[in-house]
Amino acid sequence: MIxxxxxxxxxxxxxxxxxxxxxxxxxxxxxxxxxxxxxxxGETIELNARFTHGHVKVMTRAYAEEMNQLPNDLALLEVSxxxxxxxxxxxxxxxxxxxxxxxxxxIPDESGQTRAQGPAVGMGLDLLSENTREVKxxxxxxxxxxxxxPKEAGEVLISEAFSQKMLVEPGEEITFIGSSMNGSMxxxxxxVAGTLSFGVETLDRGTLIADIEDVRLALDMQDAAGEIxxxxxxxxxxxxRAYDTIKAFNAGYKDDPDEYAPVMKTLSQQGSMATYVxxxxxxxxYISLIFIIAMGLVLxxxxxxxGLRRYGEVGIRLAMGEEKGHIYRSMIYESxxxxxxxxxxxxxxxxxxxxxMETHGINIEGMMDGASxxxxxxxxxxxxxPAFYLGFIPGVLSTxxxxxxSGIGIYKRQTAKLFKELEA
Amino acid sequence: MxxxxxxxxxxxxxxxxxxxxxxxxxxxxxxxxEFAGLIGPSGSGKTTLLNIxxxxxxxxxxxxxxxxxxxxxxxxxxxxxxxxxxxxxIFQSYNLLQVHTVYExxxxxxxxxxxxVTERKKMIMDALEWVGLTDKVQSKPPQLSGGECxxxxxxxxxxxRPSLVLADEPTANLDAANSHNILKMMENLNQELNTTFLFxxxxxxxxxxxxxxIFLLDGKVDNEExxxxx
Numbered sequence: 211m212i213x214x215x216x217x218x219x220x221x222x223x224x225x226x227x228x229x230x231x232x233x234x235x236x237x238x239x240x241x242x243x244x245x246x247x248x249x250x251x252g253e254t255i256e257l258n259a260r261f262t263h264g265h266v267k268v269m270t271r272a273y274a275e276e277m278n279q280l281p282n283d284l285a286l287l288e289v290s291x292x293x294x295x296x297x298x299x300x301x302x303x304x305x306x307x308x309x310x311x312x313x314x315x316x317i318p319d320e321s322g323q324t325r326a327q328g329p330a331v332g333m334g335l336d337l338l339s340e341n342t343r344e345v346k347x348x349x350x351x352x353x354x355x356x357x358x359x360p361k362e363a364g365e366v367l368i369s370e371a372f373s374q375k376m377l378v379e380p381g382e383e384i385t386f387i388g389s390s391m392n393g394s395m396x397x398x399x400x401x402v403a404g405t406l407s408f409g410v411e412t413l414d415r416g417t418l419i420a421d422i423e424d425v426r427l428a429l430d431m432q433d434a435a436g437e438i439x440x441x442x443x444x445x446x447x448x449x450x451r452a453y454d455t456i457k458a459f460n461a462g463y464k465d466d467p468d469e470y471a472p473v474m475k476t477l478s479q480q481g482s483m484a485t486y487v488x489x490x491x492x493x494x495x496y497i498s499l500i501f502i503i504a505m506g507l508v509l510x511x512x513x514x515x516x517g518l519r520r521y522g523e524v525g526i527r528l529a530m531g532e533e534k535g536h537i538y539r540s541m542i543y544e545s546x547x548x549x550x551x552x553x554x555x556x557x558x559x560x561x562x563x564x565x566x567m568e569t570h571g572i573n574i575e576g577m578m579d580g581a582s583x584x585x586x587x588x589x590x591x592x593x594x595x596p597a598f599y600l601g602f603i604p605g606v607l608s609t610x611x612x613x614x615x616s617g618i619g620i621y622k623r624q625t626a627k628l629f630k631e632l633e634a
Numbered sequence: 635m636x637x638x639x640x641x642x643x644x645x646x647x648x649x650x651x652x653x654x655x656x657x658x659x660x661x662x663x664x665x666x667x668e669f670a671g672l673i674g675p676s677g678s679g680k681t682t683l684l685n686i687x688x689x690x691x692x693x694x695x696x697x698x699x700x701x702x703x704x705x706x707x708x709x710x711x712x713x714x715x716x717x718x719x720x721x722x723x724i725f726q727s728y729n730l731l732q733v734h735t736v737y738e739x740x741x742x743x744x745x746x747x748x749x750x751v752t753e754r755k756k757m758i759m760d761a762l763e764w765v766g767l768t769d770k771v772q773s774k775p776p777q778l779s780g781g782e783c784x785x786x787x788x789x790x791x792x793x794x795r796p797s798l799v800l801a802d803e804p805t806a807n808l809d810a811a812n813s814h815n816i817l818k819m820m821e822n823l824n825q826e827l828n829t830t831f832l833f834x835x836x837x838x839x840x841x842x843x844x845x846x847x848i849f850l851l852d853g854k855v856d857n858e859e860x861x862x863x864x
Contacts, residue, residue: 211745214738214741214742214745217734217738218731218733218734221733221734222733522729523731525729526725526729526731527742529690529717529723529725530717530718530723530742530743530746531715531717531721531743532714532718532746533711533714534710534714625691625713626685626690626691628685628690
């Protein structure tokens with residue numbers, strides 16, 4: 211009987227083609243969207259995590275309240291001890307001290323007079339110590355355009371776009387003008403070791419990357435840091451795990467009234483990331499459900515139309531003594547075959563496009579002008595194991611549900627009218 | 635030996651707030667190997683009677699026993715079982731499965747009976763030989779003429795060697811030559827296989843072939859003629 215059904219499906223294009231096309235499109239979109247969300251949104255989250263937010267971030271309570279101002283006068287003190295405490299409390303995590311700061315960059319000419327000047331956002335991180343993970347984490351080697359990475363104290367990296375705007379070359383000296391942790395004005399000279407192009411509009415506008423010890427020296431922040439950011443061992447942000455981590459850490463300081471006491475925040479508690487993380491979560495959770503419902507409705511209607519078209523066939527099968535339940539089940543078997551075929555094709559196509567977008571990406575640099583949130587300049591998908599089954603299951607389910615609903619009509623068919631109906 | 639026994643059969647259908655009586659106390663018996671027809675104008679009750687005999691409908695009053703089974707007492711599953719095992723149907727519009735070949739159309743009733751491939755093949759080829767279509771095994775209904783389609787429908791009805799074949803206006807869509815061929819073929823099968831054929835018709839061509847003619851009028855047997863005893 212199964213062979214008979216398959217023959218019917220293959221030969222009757224209208225019975226198989228439309229449902230297969232619908233399932234294929236639905237599954238294709240589900241797979242691709244899943245890979246897109248995992249890739250683009252996940253990459254945006256991880257990009258923000260790596261550069262500024264961490265998966266979790268430790269600051270003083272006062273700093274946390276004014277985080278957007280980069281208030282280094284409210285920075286953490288005695289960070290070596292705090293970092294040790296963090297490593298003991300959360301041994302599976304990586305911790306990195308960071309100082310974010312802002313100021314002016316002055317480019318002197320041969321006589322020492324200002325040749326060019328512009329605002330810069332600086333970041334102090336561990337560039338020079340032996341065991342640093344920061345260079346790898348931020349992929350400086352990959353994004354290096356000219357020059358080299360800093361090898362000794364006093365050397366810095368600046369963004370390539372910024373260097374071209376300011377007409378400064380690797381090897382030249384630049385002066386940072388800003389304010390120290392205590393509020394006094396400071397001027398500190400650095401040597402440009404190399405230029406970077408991050409491919410992220412907000413970073414490429416005007417960024418200065420320096421070793422954290424140089425920044426401490428310049429800003430008078432010995433054993434201090436604006437933030438200590440933490441990363442989960444597997445490298446992926448998990449909001450639930452992040453909340454568990456901060457809950458465990460903050461519990462230790464809940465009775466401390468000091469406004470300089472450390473407080474830990476998750477990535478989603480920082481800036482606009484909350485909405486973004488929530489959105490990524492919602493999309494990932496409900497995308498399959500949306501497609502199941504949409505495909506189910508379309509296939510239900512396709513099933514109803516098919517039911518009308520196959521009215522005569524069902525009638526003759528009933529007249530020949532086939533039981534209603536048997537006919538209904540045979541239609542469900544057909545829908546399973548259609549669902550599997552459509553889901554296989556849809557998954558393959560979805561993975562193909564996702565693979566292309568994972569490998570090549572789609573450049574959206576032009577759309578990123580003026581963006582305040584760090585977003586990658588290329589849309590990239592990421593294929594993860596769920597992409598292989600996330601579309602497949604709803605693909606088969608919706609076909610079966612659609613057919614199951616439309617096939618109920620078989621049970622309402624009155625055999626007493628068959629002769630009249632089959633006369634037409 | 636009677637294979638159909640009808641006693642005081644009444645069939646009423648709801649119509650608006652009232653009822654329409656399609657059959658009013660029909661008493662009939664049919665024996666094995668009969669070639670009989672229910673003849674009458676539209677509304678005389680012939681298709682209703684055929685429906686009940688074919689276990690597609692149930693009597694309102696009276697009793698109908700087909701092959702020893704009381705139609706009014708069968709549940710849906712038992713009625714389907716009776717049709718599947720013992721009854722063959724031939725329709726005016728052939729009602730073949732359009733995407734399947736002649737062979738597959740004839741095979742379908744045997745698939746329902748879960749016969750094995752070898753048994754099926756033998757029975758299908760026999761049935762196609764009876765109707766002279768062994769050269770059209772791989773053809774599909776759209777490639778066949780009306781007469782050939784009805785021959786496939788006859789093969790499909792006969793392939794499982796049913797005790798009773800019910801045919802509702804089987805030649806209505808055929809020209810005179812094809813009608814005669816088809817009727818001759820059915821008459822031959824009736825005689826060779828001793829299968830009972832029961833027609834519902836008002837077509838003169840069919841009526842001329844019948845060995846027993848039962849005239850229905852307003853839901854009652856009006857007259858009966860036996861041309862030839864089986």
